[in-house]
Amino acid sequence: MFSRISEDIRCIFERDPAARNIFEILTTYPGLHAIIFHRISHGLWNLGLKWLARFLSGVARWFTGIEIHPGAQIGQRFFIDHGMGVVIGETAEIGNDCTLYHGVTLGGTSWQKGKRHPTLGNNVVVGAGAKILGPIEIGDGARIGSNAVALKAVPADATVVGVPGRIVTKKEAIIKDEKRQAIAEKMGFDAYGMPHDMPDPVAHAINCMLDHMHAMDDRLEGMCKSMKSLGAELSEMDLPEIDSCEISSAAERSEGDDGEAPIEKIDESKIVD
Known part of the structure; x- marks a missing residue:
C-alpha cells in the first residue's frame, strides 16, 4: 500500500505544475488524502469489515469533500485534482494513470445489485463536472470533456463532449x-x-x-x-489580403477622444410607436 501511495505522490508532480514539495502535497492535497483513506478502507472492505470501511470512507468524505466507496477498485498513480464533489460508486473500476477533476461522478443508472458503475481503462482523463453513468467501459487514453455526460461505451483514444456525450473521432x-x-x-x-x-x-x-x-x-x-x-479564357485572380493594421487603425479612428466609441444619434422621425 505504501508503495502505491508513493507512486500517487510522484504522479502529482508530473500532472500538477503547482506542486512544489512532498510536504506540501501530503498536507494540502485533498485528492491525495482521499486516495490514502480509500487504500485503507478498501483493504478493510476486502477483509469483510464493511461497516468500518464505510465509516472510514465517510470520515474521508467529511474531511476532503470526495466520496469514494470502499468497494471501488482503483489502480496505480491515480490523481484527483482539486477534488471537491467527486463521487465514485461501489462497483466502479479505474485503471492506472487516470486523472479526475472536481465535480466528476462515476455513478450508476440502476438500483439493482451487481455491476452498475463504469470501468475506466488506463490513462483516462475526466474533465471537471463530467458524469459517467452506468456499467460502461471507457477505453485506454480516452478523454471525457468538462461537463460531458457519458452514457455509452467510449473507445480508446476518443474524446467525448456534450450532453448527452458524443464521440469525436481523431x-x-x-x-x-x-x-x-x-x-x-x-x-x-x-x-x-x-x-x-x-x-x-x-x-x-x-x-x-x-x-x-x-x-x-x-x-x-x-x-x-x-x-x-x-x-473559355479565364483570368487568374487572387483573393485580396486582409490588412489587420488598417482594420485596427480604422477602429481606433471610430472611437471618441475619451477612448469610448461615439454614441450614434437617433433620428426620432424614424421611431415607430
Whole structure:
C-alpha cells in the first residue's frame, strides 16, 4: 500500500505544475488524502469489515469533500485534482494513470445489485463536472470533456463532449482541421484557435463557415476547369489580403477622444410607436 501511495505522490508532480514539495502535497492535497483513506478502507472492505470501511470512507468524505466507496477498485498513480464533489460508486473500476477533476461522478443508472458503475481503462482523463453513468467501459487514453455526460461505451483514444456525450473521432477531426486551415490561410484569416473537441458555439459557427467556403471553393475550381476545357479564357485572380493594421487603425479612428466609441444619434422621425 505504501508503495502505491508513493507512486500517487510522484504522479502529482508530473500532472500538477503547482506542486512544489512532498510536504506540501501530503498536507494540502485533498485528492491525495482521499486516495490514502480509500487504500485503507478498501483493504478493510476486502477483509469483510464493511461497516468500518464505510465509516472510514465517510470520515474521508467529511474531511476532503470526495466520496469514494470502499468497494471501488482503483489502480496505480491515480490523481484527483482539486477534488471537491467527486463521487465514485461501489462497483466502479479505474485503471492506472487516470486523472479526475472536481465535480466528476462515476455513478450508476440502476438500483439493482451487481455491476452498475463504469470501468475506466488506463490513462483516462475526466474533465471537471463530467458524469459517467452506468456499467460502461471507457477505453485506454480516452478523454471525457468538462461537463460531458457519458452514457455509452467510449473507445480508446476518443474524446467525448456534450450532453448527452458524443464521440469525436481523431481521424475525422484532423481532416476537417486541415481543410479549415487551408481555406483560412487562403483568405488571410487567422482561424479561431479552438481544438476540435471543445463545443464552443462561436468556434463551431466559424468552423461551419470555413467548411462551407471550402466546399464552394472546390465547386468554383471545378467549374473553372470545365469552362477552360471548353475553350473559355479565364483570368487568374487572387483573393485580396486582409490588412489587420488598417482594420485596427480604422477602429481606433471610430472611437471618441475619451477612448469610448461615439454614441450614434437617433433620428426620432424614424421611431415607430
